[in-house]
Amino acid sequence: MKIAYSPCPNDTFVFHAWAHGLIEGAPELDVMYADIDITNGLAASGEGPEVLKISYAALPWVLQDYALLPCGGALGRGCGPLVLTANAAAAGNPAALTGKKVAVPSERSTAYLLFRLWAAQNVPGGVGEIVVMPFHEIMPAVRDGQIDAGLVIHEARFTYQNYGLTLLADMGNWWEGDTGLPIPLGAIIAKRSLDLEAIAGWARASVEYAWAHPEASRDYVMCHAQEMSPDVARQHIGLYVNEFTRDLGDKGYEAVTVLLSRAAQEGLVPEFDLALLK
Incomplete structure (x- = not known):
């Protein structure tokens, strides 16, 4: 079975067992490691692999062909995208982004969708x-003055200070304060x-x-972790792999529904049948 997910620690941690033939009855995986912008495009093309990790924001374009699985993805609290700048005076000041050049990890990323909803209210x-x-190029570009601000995801939450950058706004804090719901980030979908x-069962297993044998995936995680330190990789996994990864549950589905309903009302994503989410 062909699958595409990122080389980030949360994905390699989650799928280590299946990718290494440790899940009884599960088919062998042919893994493609790809940035979220690439997997979003693969899903929308109609020619993607059987299973993919994509942004929740990309779901409206693909739900006719792909179904959202209730497990394996990234959704949580205190883990939202950050807007960073090299201008320390801009900290906490959304107006500093007016007319500025901003880098984002994908036009159909959840990060960018949250940013657009936030900016409409605040900039x-x-x-x-x-x-x-690509998300790993954003912080160096902000540091070097190629762009005015960057929208970052993943382990950048733990490392942006190393680039001399300042937090301008936390999209997750805004979303949680505005809705009281967890933040939908990355979804697992299957044709x-x-x-x-069966696929959901294998993913959940x-x-x-991974939780029962946390050290088993260590080498696999670190060989794909793009020179990340083991400590940052552990923080990354601890933040993005949680009970919503095991099962979205009612709160998880509510968060996805509210996000995409708002986005459709604002014309940021196509209208779609919400029943397709389950």
Whole structure:
């Protein structure tokens, strides 16, 4: 079975057991490691692999062909995208982004969707140019003055100070304060033509194996961790792999529904049948 997910520690931790043949009855995986912008595009193309990790924000474009699985993804609290700048005076000042050049990790990323919803309420006059960059290139670009601000995800939450950057706004804090709901980030989807219940079971078993044997995936995680320190990798996993990874549950589905309903009302994503989320 072909699957695509990122080389980030949360994904490699979650899928280690399945990718290494440790889940009884699960098919062998042919893994493609790809940035979220690439997997979002693969899913929308109609020619993607059977299973993918994509942004929740990209779901409206793919739900006719792919189903959302209730496990394996990234959704939580205190783990939202950050807006960073090299201008220390801009800390906590959304107006500093008016007319500025901002880098984002994908046009269809949940991070960018949250940013657009937040900016509509908080940035008078709107931001200027939006540039799409692989997420690991954003902080160096902000540091070097190539862009005015960057929207970052993943382990950047733990490392941005190393680049001399300042937190301008936390999209997760805004979302949680505005809705009281967890933050939907990355979704696991599978082609509707497949046995979805079985795939969800294998994914959940892989999550549970990872928790039961946390050291088993260490080498696999670190060999894909893009020179990340083991300590940062552990923090990354601790933040993004949680009970919502095992099962979205009612709160998880509510968070996804509210996010995408708001986005559709604002014209940021296509209208779609909400029943397709379950």
